[in-house]
Amino acid sequence: MGLIDNLLLGFSVALSGSNLLYAFIGAFLGTVIGVLPGIGPLATIAMLLPLTFGLDPTTSLIMLAGIYYGSQYGGSTTAILLNLPGESSSAVTTLDGYKMARNGRAGPALTAAALSSFFAGSVATILIAVVATPLTSVALSFGAAEYFSLMVLGLLSSVALASGSIIKAIGMICLGLLLGLTGTDVYTGAPRLTYGSMDLLDGIDFVAVAVGVFGIAEILRNLESRGDQRVTVANVGSLWPTRNDFRRMVVPMLRGTTIGSFLGILPGGGTILSSFVAYNVEKKLSRNGKDFGHGAIEGVVAPEAANNAGAQTSFIPMLSLGIPSTVVMALMVGAMTMQGIVPGPDVITKSPQLFWGLITSMWIGNLMLVVLNLPLVGLWVSLLRVPYTILFPAIILFCAIGVYSVNNSTFGIYLIVISGLVGYLLSKLDCEPAPFVLGFVLGPMLEENLRRALILSNGDPMTFVERPISLALLLVSVGAVLFVSLPSISRRRKEIFVEDV
Amino acid sequence: MKVNGKDLASGVIFMGAGAFYFGYALKTLPIGQMLNMGPGYFPVLLSSLTFLVGLVVAISSINRPQETPLGVIPWRGIIMITLALLFFAVFLFDLGLFPVLVGTAMLTCFASTEMTIRRAILTSLALSVFCVAVFSYGIGLPIPIIGPWLGG
Numbered sequence: 001m002g003l004i005d006n007l008l009l010g011f012s013v014a015l016s017g018s019n020l021l022y023a024f025i026g027a028f029l030g031t032v033i034g035v036l037p038g039i040g041p042l043a044t045i046a047m048l049l050p051l052t053f054g055l056d057p058t059t060s061l062i063m064l065a066g067i068y069y070g071s072q073y074g075g076s077t078t079a080i081l082l083n084l085p086g087e088s089s090s091a092v093t094t095l096d097g098y099k100m101a102r103n104g105r106a107g108p109a110l111t112a113a114a115l116s117s118f119f120a121g122s123v124a125t126i127l128i129a130v131v132a133t134p135l136t137s138v139a140l141s142f143g144a145a146e147y148f149s150l151m152v153l154g155l156l157s158s159v160a161l162a163s164g165s166i167i168k169a170i171g172m173i174c175l176g177l178l179l180g181l182t183g184t185d186v187y188t189g190a191p192r193l194t195y196g197s198m199d200l201l202d203g204i205d206f207v208a209v210a211v212g213v214f215g216i217a218e219i220l221r222n223l224e225s226r227g228d229q230r231v232t233v234a235n236v237g238s239l240w241p242t243r244n245d246f247r248r249m250v251v252p253m254l255r256g257t258t259i260g261s262f263l264g265i266l267p268g269g270g271t272i273l274s275s276f277v278a279y280n281v282e283k284k285l286s287r288n289g290k291d292f293g294h295g296a297i298e299g300v301v302a303p304e305a306a307n308n309a310g311a312q313t314s315f316i317p318m319l320s321l322g323i324p325s326t327v328v329m330a331l332m333v334g335a336m337t338m339q340g341i342v343p344g345p346d347v348i349t350k351s352p353q354l355f356w357g358l359i360t361s362m363w364i365g366n367l368m369l370v371v372l373n374l375p376l377v378g379l380w381v382s383l384l385r386v387p388y389t390i391l392f393p394a395i396i397l398f399c400a401i402g403v404y405s406v407n408n409s410t411f412g413i414y415l416i417v418i419s420g421l422v423g424y425l426l427s428k429l430d431c432e433p434a435p436f437v438l439g440f441v442l443g444p445m446l447e448e449n450l451r452r453a454l455i456l457s458n459g460d461p462m463t464f465v466e467r468p469i470s471l472a473l474l475l476v477s478v479g480a481v482l483f484v485s486l487p488s489i490s491r492r493r494k495e496i497f498v499e500d501v
Numbered sequence: 502m503k504v505n506g507k508d509l510a511s512g513v514i515f516m517g518a519g520a521f522y523f524g525y526a527l528k529t530l531p532i533g534q535m536l537n538m539g540p541g542y543f544p545v546l547l548s549s550l551t552f553l554v555g556l557v558v559a560i561s562s563i564n565r566p567q568e569t570p571l572g573v574i575p576w577r578g579i580i581m582i583t584l585a586l587l588f589f590a591v592f593l594f595d596l597g598l599f600p601v602l603v604g605t606a607m608l609t610c611f612a613s614t615e616m617t618i619r620r621a622i623l624t625s626l627a628l629s630v631f632c633v634a635v636f637s638y639g640i641g642l643p644i645p646i647i648g649p650w651l652g653g
Contacts, residue, residue, distance in 0.1 A: 051640065167558055168508070171515040174551035178522050178544065185540035192530050192540045193522070216582065223578035223612060389616055390624050393609040396582065397602055397632050400589045405642055413590035417583055424579070428571060429511045447543045459536025 003129060006356050010129075013357030014364055019059050026063035027365045030070020031372055034077070035380045037084050038222045038388060039395060041071040043215035045331045047395070049207050049338070050402045057339035058354040062361040064335055065315070068328050069121065069362065072271060072308045073369045076113040077380050080300070081106060081236070089271035089307040092279040096292060096299030103295050108241035112249055112297050113304040114373045120257040120305035121366035124312035127261055128319070128359050132348065135320040139345035144453035145463050149473035151446045154267040154323050156477040158438055160484045161266060161273055168431050173439040179204055180443025187451065199411040206334045208403045208415035209440060210327075213433045215399050216420025219392050221427065236377055241297070249301045252282050256302035260309030265316050267325035271307040278306030312362060319355060320345060323442070327434045330441040505562040507571070512559025519552030581612035597648030598637060602629035 013019060033044045045064050052060035075087030080097035093113065100109040142150070159169040182193045183203030194200040241249070259281060260274040282302035283292045292299045315332075317325045322344030324330040336343045341351065348355045373380070403412040423433050457463035465471045526544035533539025585608035593601050606625035610616045636642040 054640070165508070165558075167554060167561070168511055171511065171551065171554040171558055174547060174554055175515065175518055177547055178518065178551060181544055181547070187538075188540050190530070190540050193525065193544060216586075219582065219612075220575055220578055223575040224573050389610070389613050389620070390628075392612070393606045393624055394628050396585060396609045397606055397628055400586060400605060401602075401632060401636050401642070404589075404593070404644075405636075405640075408643070410590040410593055413586055417586050421579070421583065426511070426514070428574070429507045429514075430569070431511050450543065451538050454535055454538065459534065461535065 003133075006133075006352070007129060007360060009352060010356030010358075010360030013058060013353045014062070014361035018056075019062050019357065019361060020364070022055070022059050022063040023066050023361045023365045024368055026066020027070040027073075027368050027372060028066075030067040030072075031074035031077075031369065031380065032383065033067070034071035034074020035086050035383050036074075036386070036391065037078060037082075037086050038218070038391065040087055040214070040218070041068045042327055042331070043211070043218055043395070043399075044071075045328065046207055046210040046214060047398045047402045049331065049335055050405045052335060053338060053406075057336065057341055057351075058357045060335060060339065061332065061354065061358050062365075064332060065358060065362060066365045069308060069311045069365060070369055072304075072311050073114060073117055073373050074380065075307075076117070076300075076304050077110060077373065077377065078384065080109045080113065081381060082384060087271075089275050089311075090304070091272075092275050092303045093300055095279070096294075096296050099293065099295035100297065100300065104235070104237060105295065106235065107237045107239040108245055108297070109300050110236065110377060111239045111241055111374060112245065112300050114370050116249065116253045116256065116301040116305040117308040118366050118370045119253055120260060120309035121312055121369075122363055123257050124261050124264070124309045125359060125363040125366070127313060128316055128362075129356075131265075131316055132320045132355075132359075135316065136345040136348050139321045142469070143467070144449045144456060145467050145470045146473065148446060148449040148453055149464060149470040149477075150321065150323060151442050151449070153473045153477040153480075154317070154325060155435070155438060155442060155446075157267045157480045158325065159435055160480040161263075161270075163272075164430060164432050166481065166485060169435045172426070172431050172433070172436040176436040176439025176441075177443040177446065179209075180440040181447065183444075186444070186448055199409070203444075204440075205403070205406060205412050205415055206441065207406050208412040209419045210331060210334075210437060211399045211403055212416040212419030212421075213423035213437060214327075215395060216416060217423040217427055217433065219395060220420070220424045222388065222392070236381070239374055239377075245297050248288065248297050252286065252298040252302040253305045255282060255285070256305030257309045259302075260306030261313045263306075264310030264313030265325075267317065267323075270314055270326040270328075271310045274306040274310030275303035278302040308366075315358075315362075318343060319347065319358075322347070324438065327437045330438055333441060503564060503566050505565045505567045507567055507569075508562030508565070509559055512555045512557070512562060515555025515558060516552050517555075519548045519550070519555055522548035523552065575612075577614065578612040581608055585609040585612075593644065593648075595648050595650045597646050597651060598642070598644045599629055599633050599646045600648070600651060602632055 033039050045067055071087050075090035076093050078084055078086030079090040079093040080101050083094050083098040085091040085094055097109045155173050159166055182200055184201055185192050191201055256278040259278045263274045279302055282298050283289050286298045288296050288298055314326050314329055317323050318329040318332055324333045333343045400413055403416055406412055453463055526541045530541030531539035532541045585605045588608055589601055589605045603625050606628050607621055610621035610624055637646055
């Protein structure tokens with residue numbers, strides 16, 4: 001089947017009534033939480049996961065994906081109008097976006113952000129469609145050793161591309177891997193590391209951990225500082241950019257999309273890094289570089305294109321290899337697993353309607369988002385007046401009910417409490433939760449492939465370096481960590497994340 | 502001597518977790534050998550690695566200044582949110598969904614220092630009505646709305 005046939009199949013799935021409805025719900029919710037500072041896509045997806053069990057697998061993934069890329073759109077609205085990042089990935093958008101708003105050009109800034117996000121989203125969607133199939137056939141030739149090495153690469157490069165201390169992130173991966181092993185041993189069926197608890201025989205509930213580490217810990221962080229700040233929202237005015245604006249948008253949009261698409265595919269790359277890098281590159285390369293920080297439209301377009309492109313292309317490794325490269329993708333893997341779909345190269349052949357339906361729905365969702373974001377901007381602005389003191393009790397209630405309903409058991413609630421408190425403590429110590437959760441999800445898969453590879457090689461650990469693909473993957477992962485550990489690079493790496501913010 | 506307190510603490514936590522899991526796995530699980538790993542093989546391997554990483558983190562904290570302060574700790578928020586969630590888990594079946602949601606929301610509201618009683622009551626009632634509407638009537642969550650303790 002050619003690409004066109006596949007896309008047609010996708011559209012026939014994505015355009016069905018309920019899928020269209022849930023794509024809209026996802027995009028809408030995503031925009032809401034994107035606009036609201038203090039609640040991100042991670043916590044939202046974790047909270048809503050249990051509610052999607054009743055849905056068809058394709059429909060549920062379409063909705064969850066919508067939340068994710070929708071939040072990228074919503075985040076920029078808050079960044080431009082309020083000088084506050086609604087999402088961390090739009091932090092750099094505040095620099096020039098808010099300046100534009102102060103200069104009375106909030107409308108064109110919002111339009112530029114939405115249009116460049118839409119452009120980037122469309123390009124990234126096509127990229128997924130083109131790249132995923134060949135990547136899948138490569139993945140099908142992988143044995144256990146290659147899969148093991150691929151996961152090592154995923155884990156280590158997520159460390160290399162994240163901000164903060166590398167060695168601490170590795171420590172967090174190890175903790176995640178260890179806790180992920182709780183449950184029943186796949187080979188012998190023996191319970192292990194369960195503290196004798198029946199509730200832990202199926203492992204520690206991933207949804208509860210994610211809700212605790214991201215939802216609860218985030219609320220606690222917000223309670224540190226937050227009073228209800230009186231927000232002053234800039235006046236939006238006319239939405240239309242001038243002809244000159246449009247001319248200045250084209251090149252940054254292309255560069256931002258390219259950077260975002262590339263970094264999104266890399267494990268751990270994701271949206272935050274994409275937008276930071278795109279902004280800095282644009283500042284260096286743009287003819288209007290000196291205007292950056294004073295309301296340059298390029299400074300809005302490039303990072304917004306990049307974070308949306310990155311959000312979309314991070315689906316590539318998850319869909320074609322079954323390996324989540326970011327925590328949001330880990331949640332998607334969790335959603336698929338709970339629906340009885342094993343993520344991996346088989347998805348595209350065994351459930352093509354899910355694969356292509358999801359991809360085409362992303363494009364449709366992006367189209368909806370442009371419509372949602374621009375004409376309805378007044379609605380989002382009024383949303384910003386909802387005080388946090390109402391918001392966080394709502395989040396807690398949703399978390400509690402959501403996690404309860406996963407297994408119809410209150411055990412998960414205790415898990416939220418523990419993981420929330422531990423997650424908060426560790427984040428206070430500058431240990432990032434993302435590598436922990438990635439490790440937690442990959443732990444069982446990593447062990448299974450390690451054991452299978454060693455059985456196949458008669459117990460010879462050299463199998464990992466004798467098989468060329470496996471060796472290459474391992475070398476790249478070690479190389480990535482060594483590279484970012486170099487003193488000059490590590491200084492530069494720190495700068496990328498703090499520069500101008 | 503300057504010590505990066507955050508790094509030292511993280512290192513100690515990693516070491517502690519590594520040591521605990523090492524002992525726990527070694528005591529309760531058969532290890533096997535590399536050709537045919539037992540359930541304990543990978544946990545033992547991994548916990549040793551965790552311990553080592555912790556050691557490196559702890560050692561490298563010495564003679565390095567702490568870059569950012571620890572900041573405030575929202576004790577009130579931590580305590581109230583913990584209590585709220587425990588209240589939910591313990592009394593869900595006895596009180597029923599609606600009363601337990603009101604209680605959980607009330608406790609949560611007072612995690613913030615800026616909450617007034619009036620606002621807390623209004624917020625809690627509104628949120629609980631909303632949740633019951635969505636989850637009980639909308640999705641059909643099988644929990645009684647009013648539990649046995651309240652005659653439901």
